[in-house]
Amino acid sequence: MSEAAVICVDIGSTWTKGAIFRHDEDRFSLVKRASVTTTTDHLPDAFYGVLNQLEPKRDWSEEGRVPLYFSSSAKGGLRVAVVGLVPEMSLHIARLAAFSAGARVVASFPYRLTRSSVAEIERSQPDILLLCGGTDGGNERYVTENAQVIAASDFGGTIVYAGNNLATDAVADALANRKLVVCENLMPEYGKLNTEPVRNAIRTVFLDSIVTGKGLSEIVARFGVSPVPTPLAVFNLVQAMGEHLEDWQNFAVIDLGGATTDFYSFSEAWFPESDAIIKGIIEPKVKRTVEGDLGMRISAESAFISGGDYLRTALGDEGVLSLQDYVHRLLQNPAHLPTDPKEIEFDRHLAGACIHHALLRHAGTVEEVFTTKGPVLVQAGKDLRRIDKIIGTGGYLAACARNQQSVLIGDQMPEAAEKVPLVPQSFSYFADRDYLLPFIGCLAKDFPKQAALTAVDYLVQSGDQVQIPSPTLCKGGHFL
Amino acid sequence: MRPKNIVLGVIGFDCHSVGNKILETFFTEAGFKVHNLGVMVSQEEFINAAIETNSKAIMVSSLYGHGEIDCAGLRERCIEKGLDDILLYVGGNLVVGKTPFAQVEEKFLKMGYDRVFGPDCSLEHVAELLHQDLLSREEKED
Numbered sequence: 144m145s146e147a148a149v150i151c152v153d154i155g156s157t158w159t160k161g162a163i164f165r166h167d168e169d170r171f172s173l174v175k176r177a178s179v180t181t182t183t184d185h186l187p188d189a190f191y192g193v194l195n196q197l198e199p200k201r202d203w204s205e206e207g208r209v210p211l212y213f214s215s216s217a218k219g220g221l222r223v224a225v226v227g228l229v230p231e232m233s234l235h236i237a238r239l240a241a242f243s244a245g246a247r248v249v250a251s252f253p254y255r256l257t258r259s260s261v262a263e264i265e266r267s268q269p270d271i272l273l274l275c276g277g278t279d280g281g282n283e284r285y286v287t288e289n290a291q292v293i294a295a296s297d298f299g300g301t302i303v304y305a306g307n308n309l310a311t312d313a314v315a316d317a318l319a320n321r322k323l324v325v326c327e328n329l330m331p332e333y334g335k336l337n338t339e340p341v342r343n344a345i346r347t348v349f350l351d352s353i354v355t356g357k358g359l360s361e362i363v364a365r366f367g368v369s370p371v372p373t374p375l376a377v378f379n380l381v382q383a384m385g386e387h388l389e390d391w392q393n394f395a396v397i398d399l400g401g402a403t404t405d406f407y408s409f410s411e412a413w414f415p416e417s418d419a420i421i422k423g424i425i426e427p428k429v430k431r432t433v434e435g436d437l438g439m440r441i442s443a444e445s446a447f448i449s450g451g452d453y454l455r456t457a458l459g460d461e462g463v464l465s466l467q468d469y470v471h472r473l474l475q476n477p478a479h480l481p482t483d484p485k486e487i488e489f490d491r492h493l494a495g496a497c498i499h500h501a502l503l504r505h506a507g508t509v510e511e512v513f514t515t516k517g518p519v520l521v522q523a524g525k526d527l528r529r530i531d532k533i534i535g536t537g538g539y540l541a542a543c544a545r546n547q548q549s550v551l552i553g554d555q556m557p558e559a560a561e562k563v564p565l566v567p568q569s570f571s572y573f574a575d576r577d578y579l580l581p582f583i584g585c586l587a588k589d590f591p592k593q594a595a596l597t598a599v600d601y602l603v604q605s606g607d608q609v610q611i612p613s614p615t616l617c618k619g620g621h622f623l
Numbered sequence: 624m625r626p627k628n629i630v631l632g633v634i635g636f637d638c639h640s641v642g643n644k645i646l647e648t649f650f651t652e653a654g655f656k657v658h659n660l661g662v663m664v665s666q667e668e669f670i671n672a673a674i675e676t677n678s679k680a681i682m683v684s685s686l687y688g689h690g691e692i693d694c695a696g697l698r699e700r701c702i703e704k705g706l707d708d709i710l711l712y713v714g715g716n717l718v719v720g721k722t723p724f725a726q727v728e729e730k731f732l733k734m735g736y737d738r739v740f741g742p743d744c745s746l747e748h749v750a751e752l753l754h755q756d757l758l759s760r761e762e763k764e765d
């Protein structure tokens with residue numbers, strides 16, 4: 144390996160992949176890549192397997208610095224449960240914060256924890272429980288009582304407390320025998336977001352305890368670098384692209400996987416010129432959401448259920464029955480790849496359903512309300528209408544690009560309705576054909592601009608500009 | 624003593640913002656921690672804010688004449704959300720036209736508001752009443 148090169152490794156739940164990049168002046172270029180099956184019982188085995196493929200002649204046990212970065216989503220990734228107060232406020236902000244730290248939210252509960260919600264937390268075994276609620280100086284009762292309930296539960300992971308500062312002592316007393324990390328309130332003032340401290344706290348917990356729990360400390364010790372959760376690598380890259388590339392000011396990334404569909408957006412959440420008044424919080428410019436029920440394989444069945452109406456429109460009743468059959472076969476064999484044109488078509492529609500719902504759940508809505516002053520537009524959530532580029536990544540979408548299969552994005556948007564989804568109106572589609580974004584994402588923290596340029600180098604624009612049949616307000620409202 | 628939290632806002636689709644700013648400044652100076660939601664605030668938003676901020680009083684303004692429709696049901700909604708004992712104050716130009724104030728007051732008291740004020744009320748007096756009302760609620764709790 145030449146001096147000016149870096150190695151990136153991503154440990155996924157099924158594959159451990161690696162790549163060598165040459166580090167040129169202003170960007171990176173791919174030299175070689177490798178992949179082996181992830182060794183779940185001992186993750187470093189596959190890690191070294193990949194390194195050996197990348198550089199067969201090298202003795203990795205030798206001391207010596209290697210420029211190396213790695214990410215991991217193995218063993219369930221970073222699993223977080225969220226306990227907040229008001230669903231649209233502190234709980235919503237906590238979920239956004241957890242997503243933006245690269246976590247998967249496995250359970251979330253507002254107000255007071257009930258016996259059944261505690262059981263749900265114990266059952267889903269999150270790595271971290273994020274407890275919040277109350278503005279600084281605001282409500283203390285809920286977080287204090289919830290802390291007591293958690294103290295009496297069998298939850299064994301780390302608790303991150305990011306609620307009312309005045310309740311900190313009561314929470315700390317209640318959780319005296321637990322692993323507890325206290326950070327700044329994620330909503331210090333009503334409606335005001337303060338998510339950076341929580342993101343940092345989650346990252347610290349990930350490095351201090353979860354990395355060891357997942358058997359990654361051996362790698363950390365040898366190479367002197369810490370892993371990032373894979374989705375955080377992609378999040379960092381999205382941020383870097385938006386901050387460093389003029390042409391990428393309003394874009395989204397869809398990461399369609401076997402178990403989840405992740406949606407990232409870079410765009411202002413609300414435009415004062417849009418004439419809409421905003422209800423609830425103004426969401427962050429860089430936003431990630433994760434849909435645990437939408438995926439191509441492990442989550443194929445739940446995607447089939449969630450995508451019911453979408454799939455019925457696309458395939459008809461008979462088509463849906465055959466798809467159901469296919470989905471059942473996928474459950475038996477999640478590694479299945481389509482073998483004939485019919486199965487390829489099934490996958491295409493399953494993907495369409497996942498993308499459709501992930502997009503609609505990520506996007507906000509606008510509704511027209513009549514007042515004495517005339518009609519008023521009321522927006523909730525994030526306005527994605529200015530997004531003009533969408534990137535598709537993940538194994539399936541990368542393969543679609545390699546095989547020149549088209550992807551269904553934004554077809555079948557809901558007809559005129561009371562609440563209109565604020566989805567992109569017209570965009571170009573780019574594919575991460577070689578599935579490099581997680582690697583490049585690993586480089587985004589240290590080399591933001593170079594990583595951003597590199598990502599664009601490897602994206603391929605496919606298909607024509609896509610036009611979403613723009614949903615209109617039911618009462619003939621006005622858009623920008 | 625810590626300043627007491629109160630929630631303030633103009634209800635419904637009312638966008639008269641001048642009085643709202645005055646009320647925010649006034650009650651802040653009178654020793655309250657004011658969580659001002661601004662104009663065009665829904666009942667839901669008043670309640671969510673009161674829960675997160677642990678406010679024991681909600682100050683509702685209505686200026687544009689639709690107060691009756693906008694304000695109805697807030698008390699019931701508060702009870703439903705567990706804010707059993709919260710103080711509800713309402714003020715402004717609460718109804719259209721020149722209805723005698725006593726009649727207006729009666730209407731809003733019936734809706735469950737604790738105190739009702741017209742546009743020319745003395746804010747010093749309001750602050751005094753608010754301090755007293757909050758105190759007596761606290762005593763009741765202990």
Ligand code: B12
Binds near residue numbers: 514637640713716743
């Ligand atoms: C400026 C103004 C506007 C501006 C508002 C600009 C802005 N950003 O605020 C504009 C032009 C946008 C406007 C629009 C309308 N307006 Co206008 N407007 C006024 C005006 C002239 C002054 C309001 C003002 O700022 N007053 C000064 C502040 C300091 O006083 P205040 O708002 O009353 O608030 C004080 C008290 O009421 C009290 N108070 C208020 N709330 C509370 C709550 C509590 C708990 C307490 C204790 C006290 C309290 O304390 C406040 C501070 O001292 C009034 C007439 C008037 N002279 O009041 C009409 C007036 C309020 N408007 C009126 C109307 C009808 C309208 C429109 C419906 C007209 C229309 N068809 O377009 C629209 C409504 C738009 C909407 N969706 O809200 C009517 C309301 C009639 C009624 N209630 O019966 C009024 C009274 C004029 C009139 N006499 O007809 N308006």
